[in-house]
Amino acid sequence: MPNDRNEWAQRFAEFLVEAELLLAKSEECLSHLQLIRNDKDAVDCMLSTLLKLANKADALALEPVSGFSLHLHGLLTQAQDHVDLHAQALEALKDCFTLIAWQLELVDLSTGQLSLDDSEQTSLIEAFAFQVGQSQFQPPMHAKPLSLVSC
Secondary structure (H helix, E strand, O other): OHHHHHHHHHHHHHHHHHHHHHHHHHHHHHHHHHHOOOOHHHHHHHHHHHHHHHHHHHHOOOHHHHHHHHHHHHHHHHHOOOOOOOHHHHHHHHHHHHHHHHHHHHOOOOOOOOOOOOHHHHHHHHHHHHHOOOOOOOOOOOOOOOOOOOO
16 A cells, blocks of 8 residues: 555656646636736636646546636636626636645645635635626536545
């Protein structure tokens, strides 16, 4: 078992570097959207980075990060063609990215657990959904529920 734990820790360290790059890229897209509202290329880039982050987190059984990223991806996908990503929507999205970064820092390296409740994720998802006019948001069929799962 110690080998598995060491292997996971190494894979997590590699994931962390990649996740930080993906979040930085998402934040660049967000900054771009603050200058040029609703730029399709910036939204597409953000969608791509969120999906990559979700898939990589899922591969390490980091369900809170994976599920949250998929929910954001779903909201952006549903909203991108018919919504104005105004300043409040972008601020809500920035808060979501901040939470993801914070969660990544709090993963226990020895157990792979993130011992938090999902209330902040839920409230941030609801705030972003409200800002993009998706108050009746339903997560995509492939999205996992916002729940915490240990590694």
